Amino acid sequence: MCLQTPQANENIRKILLIDFDTNIDDVVFVGPYLYQKQDDGLLHIDTLSLTAIVVASLLNASSMIAIFYFGWKCYRKMGSLMNASRRLQNLQKQLFHALLVDSLIPIILxxxxxxxLLFSCLMEFDVGSIASTVTLSTALFPxxxxxxPMFIIKNYRITVINYICCSKTRNQSMQVDN
Incomplete structure (x- = not known):
């Protein structure tokens, strides 16, 4: 939907040369070029780019709504488990906190x-090299x-700490033996 156009190429050419010292012929890009200046000087809104931004925004919003909706349902269901044993309650709280943090990570990253980025495209705000942080944060997510879970759930946390401590002790004893 966001195909390369002569107007987009010309606009990106300037940015690539100034910000990245790169020729447009050396790169391939995909992205919306929403506000295109026509030959007569008027701005034209590219409907394909606008459609792509709207669809991406709806997908992003629906994913966030699903995260919050099912998180709320999980929280409500936790209330019905409060008549269970203290040990089960503790485990359920740990699992819920792990799920909460695990849900915040994709939201933040x-x-x-x-x-x-989508909002900046709509507002015609040039974010420059800040846009590359999206690629980095998306790569960090996995x-x-x-x-x-390794740090919030007690049994996992204890296992990780014991592994780290034992590895450290084992390495120190190997150095002493040599």
Missing amino acids: MHLPVSF AIGALP
């Missing part, structure tokens, strides 16, 4: 940066996504 993916949804908010993408929402910012690596960070698995960490919350």
Whole structure:
């Protein structure tokens, strides 16, 4: 939907040369170029780019709504488990907190940066090299996504700490033996 056009190429050419010292022929890009200046000097809104921004925004918003909706349902369901044993209640709270943090990670690393970029396109605000942080934060998501349960759930946390401490002790004893 956001295909390269002569107007978009010309606009990106200037940005690439100034900000990145790169020729447009050396890169391939995909993205909305919403406000296109016509030959007569008037701005024209590209409907394909606008459609792409609206669809991406709806997908982003629906994902965030699903996260909050099912998080709220999970929280409400937790209330019905309060008549269970103290041990089960403690485990359920740990699992809920791990789920909460695990849900915040994609919101912070993916949804908010993408929402910012989409909003900046609509407002014709040039974010420059800040846009590359979206790529970095999206790449960090798989690596960070698995960490919350390891630090929030007590049994996992104890296992990780014991592994780190034992590895450290084992390495120190190996150095002494040599």
